[in-house]
Amino acid sequence: MGTAAVEVENVVKRYGRAPATAAVDGLSFRAAHGAVTALLGPNGAGKTTTVEMCEGFRCADNGRLRVLGLDPVADAGALKPRVGVMPQSQSAGVPTGARAGEWLRLMAAFHHDPIPPQLLLERLGLRSVATTAFRRLSGGQQQRLSLAAAVIGRPELVFLDEPTAGLDPQARRAAWDLVAELRDAGVGVVLTTHHMDEAERLADHVVIIDRGRVVAAGTIDELTAPHQELRFRATPGLDTAGLMATLPDGCGVEEAPSGTYTVTAPAPATLVSTVSDWCADNGILPAELGVRRRTLEEVFLEMTGRELRDG
Amino acid sequence: MQRVEHGGHRRGLQGGHSDTEPPTAVSFAPRPAAAPLPRMIAAQAGMELRVMLRNGEQLLLTMVIPVLLLIGFSLTSLVDVGSGSRVEFLTPGVLALAVLSTAFTGQAIGTGFERRYGVLKRLGATPLPRFGLVAAKTLAVLTVEVLQITLLCAVAVALGWSPRLSALGIATAVVLVLLATAAFAALGLLLAGTLRAEATLAAANLVYVVLLGLGGVVFPVTRFPTAVEPLLHALPITALTDGLRWALAGSQVGAGSPLPAVMVLAVWTVVATVLASRLFKWE
Numbered sequence: 001m002g003t004a005a006v007e008v009e010n011v012v013k014r015y016g017r018a019p020a021t022a023a024v025d026g027l028s029f030r031a032a033h034g035a036v037t038a039l040l041g042p043n044g045a046g047k048t049t050t051v052e053m054c055e056g057f058r059c060a061d062n063g064r065l066r067v068l069g070l071d072p073v074a075d076a077g078a079l080k081p082r083v084g085v086m087p088q089s090q091s092a093g094v095p096t097g098a099r100a101g102e103w104l105r106l107m108a109a110f111h112h113d114p115i116p117p118q119l120l121l122e123r124l125g126l127r128s129v130a131t132t133a134f135r136r137l138s139g140g141q142q143q144r145l146s147l148a149a150a151v152i153g154r155p156e157l158v159f160l161d162e163p164t165a166g167l168d169p170q171a172r173r174a175a176w177d178l179v180a181e182l183r184d185a186g187v188g189v190v191l192t193t194h195h196m197d198e199a200e201r202l203a204d205h206v207v208i209i210d211r212g213r214v215v216a217a218g219t220i221d222e223l224t225a226p227h228q229e230l231r232f233r234a235t236p237g238l239d240t241a242g243l244m245a246t247l248p249d250g251c252g253v254e255e256a257p258s259g260t261y262t263v264t265a266p267a268p269a270t271l272v273s274t275v276s277d278w279c280a281d282n283g284i285l286p287a288e289l290g291v292r293r294r295t296l297e298e299v300f301l302e303m304t305g306r307e308l309r310d311g
Numbered sequence: 312m313q314r315v316e317h318g319g320h321r322r323g324l325q326g327g328h329s330d331t332e333p334p335t336a337v338s339f340a341p342r343p344a345a346a347p348l349p350r351m352i353a354a355q356a357g358m359e360l361r362v363m364l365r366n367g368e369q370l371l372l373t374m375v376i377p378v379l380l381l382i383g384f385s386l387t388s389l390v391d392v393g394s395g396s397r398v399e400f401l402t403p404g405v406l407a408l409a410v411l412s413t414a415f416t417g418q419a420i421g422t423g424f425e426r427r428y429g430v431l432k433r434l435g436a437t438p439l440p441r442f443g444l445v446a447a448k449t450l451a452v453l454t455v456e457v458l459q460i461t462l463l464c465a466v467a468v469a470l471g472w473s474p475r476l477s478a479l480g481i482a483t484a485v486v487l488v489l490l491a492t493a494a495f496a497a498l499g500l501l502l503a504g505t506l507r508a509e510a511t512l513a514a515a516n517l518v519y520v521v522l523l524g525l526g527g528v529v530f531p532v533t534r535f536p537t538a539v540e541p542l543l544h545a546l547p548i549t550a551l552t553d554g555l556r557w558a559l560a561g562s563q564v565g566a567g568s569p570l571p572a573v574m575v576l577a578v579w580t581v582v583a584t585v586l587a588s589r590l591f592k593w594e
Contacts, residue, residue: 055436057594077440081345085436093433095425097362109354110437112344119337153438156341185339 003069005157005188006031006054011063013049013212023049025212026063031205033156036179036189038203040196040296042304046212047192048088051159054190055085068157081111084155089165092146094134100145101130104152111153120148124174139166147175151182158182160191164198176202196297206296210304224293230263230271232286234279246278247271261286345438355439355447360454363417372412372519373459378466381405384529385470393531402467402474403555404528407491409459411548414452414492416519419499422448423511426503431593452492460488474559483569484558490576491551497583498547504591522548550575 009028014020024046031037039047052058053065056072056079065072070079087093094103101121108114121127124144129137137145143166150158163179164172179202182189193199199206200220208216208223216223236259243263244253251265265271272291279286345351363369384390385398392400425431434444464472503511524530526548532540543549554572 057432057435080436081438082341082343083436085433087429087433087436093429093431095358095362095430096428097365098358102358102361106354106358107437110346110351110439112346113342115337115339123337151339154339154342156343181337182339185341187339187341 003066004030005033005035005068006037006190007064007066008050008054009064011050011053011060011065013046013053013058014061022212024053024060027209027212027214028063029207029214029217031188031190033188034183034186035204036183036191036202037205037207038199039190039192039207039209040194040199040203040300041192041209042194045209045304047209048161049212050209051161051190051192055083055159056080081153082156084150084153084158086146086150086158086160086163088161089139089143089146092134092142094142094145096133096135098134099131100126100134100137100141103134104145104148107149107152113154114152115154117148117152120152124148124178125171140168140171143167144171144175147178151178151187155187157188157190160189162192162194164193164195172198196295196300200296208300208303215303216299220296223299224296228265228271228291228293230265230275230289230291231260232275232279232289233260234284234286235259238284239282242282243275243278246274348440348443351439352443352447352450355434355444356450356454359448359451363413363421363451363455366421369417369421372416372516373409373455374462377405377409377412377459377463380408380529381463381466382470385467390529391531391534392529393533396471398467398470398472399560400531400556401529402463402472403559404526404552405467406460406463406555407526407548407551408523408528409463410456410488410491410551411495411522412519413455413459414495415499416515417455417499418448418452418496419502419515420512422500422503423506423508423515426592426594427508429594435593449492449496452496456488456492476559480558484555487551487554487558487569487572487576490573490580491547494547494576494579494583497580497587500591501583501587504587504593522546525549527552544571545575547576547579550579 007030011024011027012022013024014022027046027050029037029039039050041047049058053060054067054072056067056076059073067079068082072079098106101117104117104121108117118127121130124147126141126144126148129141134142134145143163147160147163150160160179164175167175176198179189179191183204189202191198191202203220205219206217206223207214236255238255238261240253240255240261243261244251247253247263247265248270251263251271254262254264256262263271263275272289276286276289278284346354381398381401384392384401388397422431431444435441439447499515502514506514522528525535525543526532526546527543528548532543532549535543544553550572554569554576557567557569557572
């Protein structure tokens with residue numbers, strides 16, 4: 001499998017007249033076939049613009065985009081039957097007067113061998129509202145209908161733009177199960193989210209996007225592993241400089257609050273033995289010694305900054 | 312061989328118990344392919360038609376108002392339609408209004424809100440090509456027009472309308488309605504594809520009322536000052552009304568010709584189609 005399902009290389013998209021702001025500013029990533037790729041980023045990071053370029057809704061100003069090996073705009077006719085799309089909730093794209101089941105049957109009618117709409121309605125807990133007009137559905141029901149429409153044509157690849165926004169915990173779990181099942185069936189999934197738990201739970205590959213650029217990418221393990229930290233409690237006022245001297249370069253030791261020591265290391269291989277040896281040599285009994293991986297959220301906040309974004 | 316027999320046996324057993332399979336088991340294994348174009352267009356046209364017929368405000372414009380105008384002005388002398396039978400004068404005008412209401416007003420408002428709610432964009436992500444969407448909308452509009460014309464003709468006949476029909480007259484009427492539908496729909500899409508949905512709603516209703524007043528629908532064009540009369544005859548609604556009056560009554564009298572009406576509608580169709588296809592914004 002030489003090519004990826006989605007290949008994005010140095011893509012740029014600017015909005016507005018001069019001085020145009022770049023919503024996507026030299027962004028590159030790859031999404032594999034039959035895997036879940038999460039585009040993770042704060043609001044306004046360029047996730048939706050990126051997805052909409054992949055869907056052929058927008059032309060990139062610069063760079064190269066390939067979806068299933070094809071150009072999303074030039075080869076749109078060939079791509080559309082193969083790619084499922086779930087737009088963001090505020091633009092679900094259902095006529096307000098259409099009924100849920102009726103609209104899903106329409107989406108099914110565009111495909112040669114669709115999943116039977118009734119099965120999907122049932123699967124997503126929408127059977128009881130099949131004859132309800134779209135505008136009378138709750139936000140969560142509208143979201144689930146939109147998700148059903150994205151997968152009804154048995155696509156090879158689906159783009160889900162914030163698929164769980166506005167869902168209650170049960171519906172969110174149902175959506176996650178569906179995504180996992182799609183992946184297991186060999187469907188490639190590219191989803192955007194700003195929920196860390198969603199990315200941690202679902203994604204085979206996470207692409208952290210900020211200000212239109214990729215700031216980090218990899219599996220959850222790859223993203224969180226390099227940032228291990230070790231903590232222990234002991235008497236306050238230990239010789240942290242002495243401990244530091246025994247550790248490899250790039251490590252840090254901090255005592256905060258008093259009596260609690262945190263050792264951070266970029267390469268964690270021998271961290272535990274080094275620290276416990278040092279403690280033994282110095283007659284210190286380290287309490288509650290433990291290694292903790294940093295969560296994706298901590299990695300994300302470090303990459304994208306902690307300040308509240310304006311706009 | 313054994314495996315096949317075994318499998319066949321199992322399938323036979325399960326055949327009677329298909330209910331026992333969990334109903335929510337869905338296979339998502341990729342098998343993508345677009346449906347044949349005619350099936351896509353038929354499905355989309357059916358959806359368009361149902362949404363149109365379910366929309367109360369739209370039915371008011373397309374069915375209720377034309378019927379009320381026909382009945383009201385036929386039975387009362389509120390409007391001076393000149394000499395001759397009132398229903399004879401009113402029916403072609405009200406039929407023209409019905410075509411206007413569906414092809415122009417309904418399409419402008421409907422498409423304007425579809426654009427706003429992202430319906431056009433969402434459909435753009437399906438295998439249905441844009442050409443297929445336009446074909447489906449056209450089919451739905453023509454179907455509603457057939458319903459309107461049937462209803463209005465039935466009401467008119469009940470009111471004493473006795474059209475002098477001829478093969479030429481009917482053929483002319485069909486051509487006029489098709490041309491007018493194309494012109495009105497293109498104008499409606501031009502509005503819907505360039506203005507905000509609310510502005511389209513206001514403008515489309517305003518145009519409906521203004522053309523109802525100016526287009527010879529219920530008030531004869533001859534009531535207006537002679538200076539503006541040629542301008543009024545250049546309106547697509549007037550052309551359709553004039554043409555239908557000839558087709559449904561005058562074609563045997565030999566008076567006048569439907570050609571000017573056909574020409575006016577053809578020009579509107581070409582201009583509006585070119586503008587709409589150039590200026591229409593899908594989002």
